[in-house]
Amino acid sequence: MKTKLISAIGTLCLLASCNSATQVEEPEGIHSESLKGGATVTWIRDTPASRPSSTKLFPKATPELIESLGLNDGVPSSMGAFVLRKGDDVALFDAGMGSPDSKLIDGLTFLGLAPEDVDYVFLTHLHGDHIGGMMKDGAAVFCNAEVYLSQPEYDGWLEMEGRNAQALSLYSIYADQIKTFQFGDKLPMGIEAVDAPGHTPGHAAYKRNELIVVGDIMHAVALQMADFSISATYDGDPELSAKTREEIVNMAKEQKLLMAGMHFPEPAFIDYRK
Numbered sequence: 001m002k003t004k005l006i007s008a009i010g011t012l013c014l015l016a017s018c019n020s021a022t023q024v025e026e027p028e029g030i031h032s033e034s035l036k037g038g039a040t041v042t043w044i045r046d047t048p049a050s051r052p053s054s055t056k057l058f059p060k061a062t063p064e065l066i067e068s069l070g071l072n073d074g075v076p077s078s079m080g081a082f083v084l085r086k087g088d089d090v091a092l093f094d095a096g097m098g099s100p101d102s103k104l105i106d107g108l109t110f111l112g113l114a115p116e117d118v119d120y121v122f123l124t125h126l127h128g129d130h131i132g133g134m135m136k137d138g139a140a141v142f143c144n145a146e147v148y149l150s151q152p153e154y155d156g157w158l159e160m161e162g163r164n165a166q167a168l169s170l171y172s173i174y175a176d177q178i179k180t181f182q183f184g185d186k187l188p189m190g191i192e193a194v195d196a197p198g199h200t201p202g203h204a205a206y207k208r209n210e211l212i213v214v215g216d217i218m219h220a221v222a223l224q225m226a227d228f229s230i231s232a233t234y235d236g237d238p239e240l241s242a243k244t245r246e247e248i249v250n251m252a253k254e255q256k257l258l259m260a261g262m263h264f265p266e267p268a269f270i271d272y273r274k
């Protein structure tokens with residue numbers, strides 16, 4: 001009996017270590033991290049190759065700072081999405097650009113997932129590089145998923161006349177699937193919505209145990225970790241996004257979190273767990 005139990009534990013450990021072993025075999029553009037309690041988070045790069053961010057997108061960054069950090073040729077960054085798996089539950093955080101060369105669906109396929117296997121989509125905000133992949137030919141890509149976004153984000157885009165066609169398409173195509181939340185609400189899979197304002201009206205981060213998915217709090221990590229006050233031209237409210245950036249990074253450090261960022265340099269995680 002005891003031997004059987006030990007061998008069962010051995011098998012479990014073997015399965016668990018398979019998880020980290022698969023990291024070695026993951027192709028470029030895909031990277032998984034194991035989380036407590038048997039969950040796994042996987043970054044999927046949405047672009048076929050990595051692309052640095054131009055320093056021109058960061059007006060407050062001085063030439064001296066750029067030079068001192070060795071960033072004259074651009075800042076290492078990426079564009080992607082994250083998948084959280086726990087048991088049979090599958091959550092997707094943002095959906096990439098949905099351009100003809102987008103790699104999100106290939107990444108899901110690599111994980112053994114079809115779009116219809118995604119149970120939840122948690123949107124950080126509604127820029128095109130985060131929601132373009134939600135739709136294809138006017139139809140929902142994630143037809144079985146509940147789609148979460150913050151109420152301030154939902155409302156904010158309604159007011160952006162002339163710049164909100166894609167957001168309005170999302171609202172219409174996913175009308176029966178969208179669930180808006182207020183910050184502090186409890187969301188599926190034990191996820192907590194964290195207010196992360198500044199980039200867009202209702203930009204959200206999502207926290208679950210030691211994982212925090214931070215969306216677009218940083219587009220050029222090397223520059224913005226050197227000086228939190230440097231915002232991107234993409235940031236709707238540069239001062240508010242700077243404040244949010246500092247607060248969330250400090251929270252991640254204090255609480256020893258794994259930060260996952262849609263534009264972080266590959267593999268798109270900053271790990272404060274140890």
Ligand SMILES: [Zn+2]
Pocket residue numbers: 127129130216262263
């Ligand atoms: Zn973005």
